[in-house]
Amino acid sequence: MRAVPSLTHSASHSSQSFQQKSATALENSTLRAALGKAGAGFLNARKKAFEQIENSANIKARAQQARARAIDNMPELLLQFERNAHAKGVHVHWAETAEQARAIIINLCRGKKRIIKGKSMASEEIELNQALLKSGAEVTETDLGEYIIQLANETPSHIIAPAVHKTRAQIDALFRYHHENIHEAKIADNNPKPQRKSSQLIEEARQKIRDKFLQAEVGITGANMLIASRGAALLLTNEGNGDLSAIMPQRHIMLAGIEKVIADDADAVAVLRVLGRSATGQSLGNYTSLYGAQPLQADGKDLHFVLLDNGRSEMHSSLWRDMLRCIRCGACLNHCPVYTSVGGHTYGWVYSGPMGKVLTPLLAEASRKTSAQELPHASSFCGRCVEVCPVGIPLTSLMRRLRERDFEKPLRPQSLKAKFACATMRLLFAHPKLYRLFLACFLRILKLLARGKGHISYLPTATAWTSTRDLPINRSARAAISQ
Amino acid sequence: MTSRTSTPPITSQATSTARARIIANLKIKKRAVKAEKNTTILPKFLKRKGEAQEENSTAEFISRAEKLSCKFLPAPKVIAKNSLATTLATYLKSRYKNGTKKNNKKISVLIDGEQKKLLANLNVQKKIEPYCNLIEVQEIVDFATTPFPPLSIQQADYAIAETGSLVFLQNTRAQAALSFLPTRHIVLLDEKDLLPSLEQAFARSNTSKTYWACLTISGPSRTADIEQELHLGAHGPKELLIILYR
Numbered sequence: 144m145r146a147v148p149s150l151t152h153s154a155s156h157s158s159q160s161f162q163q164k165s166a167t168a169l170e171n172s173t174l175r176a177a178l179g180k181a182g183a184g185f186l187n188a189r190k191k192a193f194e195q196i197e198n199s200a201n202i203k204a205r206a207q208q209a210r211a212r213a214i215d216n217m218p219e220l221l222l223q224f225e226r227n228a229h230a231k232g233v234h235v236h237w238a239e240t241a242e243q244a245r246a247i248i249i250n251l252c253r254g255k256k257r258i259i260k261g262k263s264m265a266s267e268e269i270e271l272n273q274a275l276l277k278s279g280a281e282v283t284e285t286d287l288g289e290y291i292i293q294l295a296n297e298t299p300s301h302i303i304a305p306a307v308h309k310t311r312a313q314i315d316a317l318f319r320y321h322h323e324n325i326h327e328a329k330i331a332d333n334n335p336k337p338q339r340k341s342s343q344l345i346e347e348a349r350q351k352i353r354d355k356f357l358q359a360e361v362g363i364t365g366a367n368m369l370i371a372s373r374g375a376a377l378l379l380t381n382e383g384n385g386d387l388s389a390i391m392p393q394r395h396i397m398l399a400g401i402e403k404v405i406a407d408d409a410d411a412v413a414v415l416r417v418l419g420r421s422a423t424g425q426s427l428g429n430y431t432s433l434y435g436a437q438p439l440q441a442d443g444k445d446l447h448f449v450l451l452d453n454g455r456s457e458m459h460s461s462l463w464r465d466m467l468r469c470i471r472c473g474a475c476l477n478h479c480p481v482y483t484s485v486g487g488h489t490y491g492w493v494y495s496g497p498m499g500k501v502l503t504p505l506l507a508e509a510s511r512k513t514s515a516q517e518l519p520h521a522s523s524f525c526g527r528c529v530e531v532c533p534v535g536i537p538l539t540s541l542m543r544r545l546r547e548r549d550f551e552k553p554l555r556p557q558s559l560k561a562k563f564a565c566a567t568m569r570l571l572f573a574h575p576k577l578y579r580l581f582l583a584c585f586l587r588i589l590k591l592l593a594r595g596k597g598h599i600s601y602l603p604t605a606t607a608w609t610s611t612r613d614l615p616i617n618r619s620a621r622a623a624i625s626q
Numbered sequence: 627m628t629s630r631t632s633t634p635p636i637t638s639q640a641t642s643t644a645r646a647r648i649i650a651n652l653k654i655k656k657r658a659v660k661a662e663k664n665t666t667i668l669p670k671f672l673k674r675k676g677e678a679q680e681e682n683s684t685a686e687f688i689s690r691a692e693k694l695s696c697k698f699l700p701a702p703k704v705i706a707k708n709s710l711a712t713t714l715a716t717y718l719k720s721r722y723k724n725g726t727k728k729n730n731k732k733i734s735v736l737i738d739g740e741q742k743k744l745l746a747n748l749n750v751q752k753k754i755e756p757y758c759n760l761i762e763v764q765e766i767v768d769f770a771t772t773p774f775p776p777l778s779i780q781q782a783d784y785a786i787a788e789t790g791s792l793v794f795l796q797n798t799r800a801q802a803a804l805s806f807l808p809t810r811h812i813v814l815l816d817e818k819d820l821l822p823s824l825e826q827a828f829a830r831s832n833t834s835k836t837y838w839a840c841l842t843i844s845g846p847s848r849t850a851d852i853e854q855e856l857h858l859g860a861h862g863p864k865e866l867l868i869i870l871y872r
């Protein structure tokens with residue numbers, strides 16, 4: 144793929160800190176416009192979908208239970224999955240690291256040149272495309288959003304809507320460049336063409352990608368669930384690209400994290416009921432397909448499952464086990480005030496938003512970067528993500544535990560200010576009398592600063608907060624002050 | 627595939643080492659985990675607020691499918707089996723008139739060989755042949771070089787009222803392509819194949835019929851990847867037409 148420097152958004156994978164990247168993102172008006180358009184749509188769709196059903200709390204509880212059951216019995220279920228898949232002549236490969244997964248897939252693609260891909264976050268996680276391209280293959284992403292970011296040479300900025308940060312004008316320019324070889328600058332100067340409608344752009348991409356489908360030799364897709372009792376995998380898409388990637392080529396490779404395992408049909412249905420609703424407000428994804436359900440015999444098709452660990456088995460016995468329940472619905476991203484302001488690329492890796500803040504520091508490859516360790520700190524803990532998560536993952540608690548770990552075993556230097564603050568706290572909490580004295584003084588100071596108003600507009604030690612907004616004083620603090 | 631035994635056809639040393647290490651890692655239980663009790667029992671149907679619960683699966687299915695932008699031929703109702711031919715013929719005639727009369731060609735319609743027999747038995751084939759060329763999907767050797775018919779007719783194996791979805795148990799690549807490659811997808815559905823819930827649909831897929839993929843399709847293909855605006859017809863069909871008969 145040719146990369147167009149003028150069109151790339153270089154924030155991803157750079158060494159800047161989260162803070163620096165968010166500052167840049169906040170000033171990017173195009174990005175903010177794109178994110179603004181997306182935001183409300185997702186929220187309303189999800190809200191409506193859950194409001195329409197009567198027992199939504201039950202339905203979420205059931206989904207959570209199904210996922211918890213899967214995670215608790217992961218080793219047994221994974222082996223059961225493998226046994227059942229083998230019995231049908233389906234191949235199962237295990238990869239402990241991203242590197243192993245890449246090697247397995249490259250090996251399966253040996254001698255085949257044309258490869259198509261359905262959307263798969265796991266493949267983004269192991270940076271599969273770059274590896275395949277290096278091995279000499281030609282890879283085409285077929286999900287429209289993924290296709291767009293592949294042309295732009297970027298990483299996804301949302302787990303459900305990878306190109307959510309792109310405006311129609313940007314996509315139009317990208318297509319002109321890659322499909323017609325017209326450079327952005329030329330469009331403006333010599334050849335002014337009206338900006339095309341979304342439907343025209345979609346049609347153009349459909350035609351381009353259709354040819355790839357028909358000629359492909361290998362199709363690589365993700366999997367939404369690995370049903371242990373069947374040894375088969377569920378794949379969900381809306382565009383139909385996942386199925387075309389699975390169906391058209393002779394070889395189909397499904398890459399999935401080991402946490403995608405689920406016990407049986409009943410549990411799979413429980414998760415299906417919340418997945419579509421949380422992600423896009425649909426009662427079920429447009430295409431929900433089961434692959435490997437029965438012995439392969441037709442057409443010389445072959446099917447390979449690649450099970451990826453990459454840090455997950457480590458998480459399983461850690462304090463962050465709950466995170467393995469995640470079904471990648473994206474609801475926590477859509478409801479996060481930080482995500483919706485700065486966009487996915489600011490997080491510096493493929494997983495963004497609240498779930499990314501927990502996953503990125505834990506998953507093997509990325510965790511070595513020090514920039515990953517600051518992610519759990521970039522949260523106001525408003526807790527909206529916890530409220531909307533359909534499988535009840537306590538995201539804020541998990542982030543808090545990461546902060547604790549970071550404090551105990553800092554991978555990045557602690558600031559003097561933080562060290563001082565912690566030392567003071569330790570002293571105060573150990574001496575109740577001192578604590579009470581301090582509190583009395585502190586409240587008095589707050590009272591002075593509030594000057595009879597319900598909020599404080601200037602607080603000397605917390606100027607980062609008060610320079611952009613007021614610090615509200617809650618009721619109990621007010622009562623304490625007036626005592 | 628050559629070997630169809632129960633041993634894994636590709637077993638490299640690397641994958642078994644990785645398996646052993648992953649499983650060993652997972653079996654470490656550093657943290658005691660409380661097993662959650664199976665307390666929530668769900669009703670068979672997903673209850674929806676604000677609308678009277680559809681009294682039967684048929685009405686529920688029709689209302690769900692219409693919300694997913696499916697169209698019903700000739701109208702959202704169940705037709706008699708013996709008027710299937712007329713319904714299809716009327717539709718094809720209208721398409722033939724609007725679409726391809728200029729070059730005086732019949733519209734090509736893709737169909738599965740087995741289902742062609744079914745249509746012949748129902749006397750449908752004779753009635754619709756004046757308006758279309760029926761092409762058997764099995765005859766297409768190379769999808770890349772064959773111009774693809776704009777329309778396909780396919781019988782659904784069963785359908786799900788809860789979500790308005792159609793299910794196809796596909797045995798060959800050609801059959802599966804039938805549901806994805808044409809621009810318009812006409813689906814015949816026998817009312818007796820309507821199942822109320824997702825659970826029942828999953829159970830039904832454990833049949834004796836051999837198939838390789840179980841496709842659950844809920845409406846025409848769609849994307850919202852450009853500025854989150856919903857558009858029908860991404861990679862799959864732009865229009866999904868259902869003929870419900872009994």
Ligand code: SF4
Nearest residue numbers: 469470472473475532
């Ligand atoms: S953490 Fe919860 S809300 Fe976020 S993507 Fe995962 S399942 Fe969805």
